[in-house]
Amino acid sequence: METSAAVESSATMSAFEVSKRPETAKLVLNSPKPPSLREELVGTVGKAFRPRASSGGRQPRWAWALTVLQCVFPVMQWGRTYNLKAFKSDVMAGLTLASLGIPQSIGYANLAKLDPQYGLYTSVVPPLIYAVMGTSREIAIGPVAVVSLLLSSMIQNVVDPATDPVAYRSIVFTVTFLAGVFQVSFGLFRGGSIRSSFWLAAISPLLSVILSTTAVYATRADKHGVKIIQSVHAGVNPSSAKQINLNGPHIAECAKIAIICAVIALTEAIAVGRSFASIRGYKLDGNKEMIAMGFSNVAGSLSSCYVATGSFSRTAVNFSAGARSTVSNIVMSITVFIALELFMKFLYYTPMAVLASIILSALPGLIDIKEACNIWKVDKMDFLTCLGAFVGVLFGSVEIGLAVALAISFAKIIIQSLRPQVEILGRIQGTNIFCSIRQYPVACRIPTVQTIRIDTSFLCFINATFIKERVIEWVREEVETSVEKARERVQSVVIDMSRLTALEEIHKELVTLGIQMAIAGPGWQTVQKMKLAQVVDRLGEDWIFLTVGEAVEACLTAHKGAAMEC
Structure with a gap:
């Protein structure tokens, strides 16, 4: 719909036949009341999980509950058609993903100033939660370089990880918990070809770790200045619930860091997910992604994980390996869990330089x-x-x-x-379409009527003065240039304000100039605001139209002698 204001000198008002106005204009004032702020908020939250309406009429309560559960847990929907062929593909993709994820997770934990096992913990719990709640089939969840660096660079300004590692980890888990809460809130409130040898690039980090660890062990290079990881704690993720401190002295800093991490993590995850979803030809639900990522991080914060998100490099490997669903994340998680239980002692001699090279290899893609x-x-x-x-x-x-x-x-x-853009409009010949005469030179201006568009969605005291001065300036210029041609003198002004929601200031200014204003096709919210502000009462219901064309025709009819030339 378009919102316009047609203004006319009061001397010609008596000539206007208001009784002949189109009946369709009455639809403007009879539109239903728009939803209240509370209704909009509740509806916004509901849309995050609202199931699609059934074409067969009202569903039984149990069927509706099942549909809601399928919206919350997409695995219940696609799991019904899951087959053995897809499972084989996901197992291979998950194992390939783990071969890349294990060394990367250890390296990113070092980047986050945490012990190596915390990176592996982050590759166990968050992928499991995402697998049952996420909508992307290819995205691989775990620690990433950007978030790891962000955490260490910001948290170490609050607590030094070298002098007080316990307090540092407490803040990391608190930030992860808050980041998950923010991500869930964001979701609820709605803000080429692949070479067949891809697997070689995927497992190269793991091969680097194995070969370098073997070389250091065989030559005892750690005795000659080569830094190694040394001990890595084995075993399942320990609980970190007691380390989350929401009443501590650093809660304000934690909240600030958390919201930054939440935004960056979501930006990367959704961008990665949508990129691969477009390749596969399905739609990614951004709100559900936010909620799934948020719950993954909330659960992760309770099990010694730090902020996890979708990794572009691991997602590319997952896609290339032929992943069909989020089951590949489950396979990766189980593989990392087995590695935590059985193989951590073999990482004692892994050189830090290899972990640094794994991190650096991911940087060019940023x-x-x-x-x-x-x-x-x-x-x-x-x-x-x-x-x-x-x-x-x-x-x-x-x-x-x-x-x-x-x-x-x-x-x-x-x-x-x-300073919004203000354009003079003209009519496309043979149509009822008005557009900028600068953009479309073929559009012709209507004699005696000046039509103006204001390109802004926000009219208030900040820009109202600028808009009024610009409109009045153009009107006066037109009047001065046509002072000797009374027939072509501007007698009406149509202001196209289809993006404006406030009209009272302009109306007051026009009244002081002795000019009548008419509104055409106001939006849903605009009509209600005009009624509440009593603008409709002051203006008169007879001066509200449905379209710009009706407003212009009304002005021309009021002048009696004027006619439409295009």
Whole structure:
């Protein structure tokens, strides 16, 4: 729908035949009351898990409950058609995934300033939770480099992991718990070809660990200055529930770090999931992904895990290995669990340099120069935001980079709100369509009627003065240039405000100038706000139209002598 304001001098009002207005315009004022804020919030939360309506009518209560459970746990839906062939593919993908995930998890734990086993813990519990709640078939859940670095760089400013590792781990688990809660909240409130030799790249990190560990053990290189992992605690994930402290002195810092980690983790996971979902030709539910990721991290925080998300490198391996469902995550989780139980003692002589090389091998994929060039071509302001984030992280920290990006984004929004684009509209010949005469030079202007569009979704005291001054300035210019041609003199102004929700300020200004305003096709929320603010009473129901064309026709009819030339 379009919202327009047609303004006309009061001297010609008596000539206007309001009784001949289209009956369809009455639909505007008779529209139902829009949902309240509470109803919108409840509806928003409900949409996260609301099942699709049954085409066969109302469902029995048990069937409705089953449908809701299938929405919450997608595994109950696709599990009914799961077959042995898909299971074989998922087992192979899961084993391949584990061969990459085990050394990566150990390396990322070191990046997060945690003992190696905590990286492996993070590859056990979160993938299991995601497997029953997530909607992506290919995404691989576990620790990632960006989040690991983010945690260590921000938490070590609060507690030094070298001097107080217990307090450091407590903050890590608290941040993970809060990040999971934030992710669940976000979800509830709705914010080429692959070479057949891919498996060689997938298992190369594991081969590097095995060969380097064997070499160090055989040559006793640790006696000659080569740093090694040394002891890695074996066994199942211990409980960390008692280490989560929501009443501690650092809870404010934990919340700040958690929301940053939650946003970055979700951004990476959803971007990765949607990329591979588009290749496979199915739709990824972003809200359910947020909820699944959130519950994965909440459960992980209770079992000695830190923030987990979808890894691009492991997801690419999972996809290339032929994963058919999230069962590959379950297979990977079980494989890592077995490794924790049986093989940790063999990692004693693993050199730290190999873990560092595994981390560095993942870094080139974080810099996408081609995409940066594409952003520059499409939107210079978006490129400036990207550049600000890059420079902030490079010369400051991840936190500073995010702050710079957010500041630039908000500045862009504020600038666009303060000085919105104001365009003169014309009519496409032979149609009832009005568009910018700058964008479409073939559009012709209507004699005696000035039609203006204001491109903003937010009209308030911040930009109301600018908009009013611009409109009045154009009207006066038109009047001055046509002062000697009374027939072509501007007598009406149509303001296309299809994106505006506030009209009272403009109405007051026009009243002081002795000009009558008419509204055309206001939106659902706009009608209710006009009624509550008594704008409809002051304006009069006879001056509310359904379309811009009706408003223009009304103005021309009121002038009696004017006619539409296009």
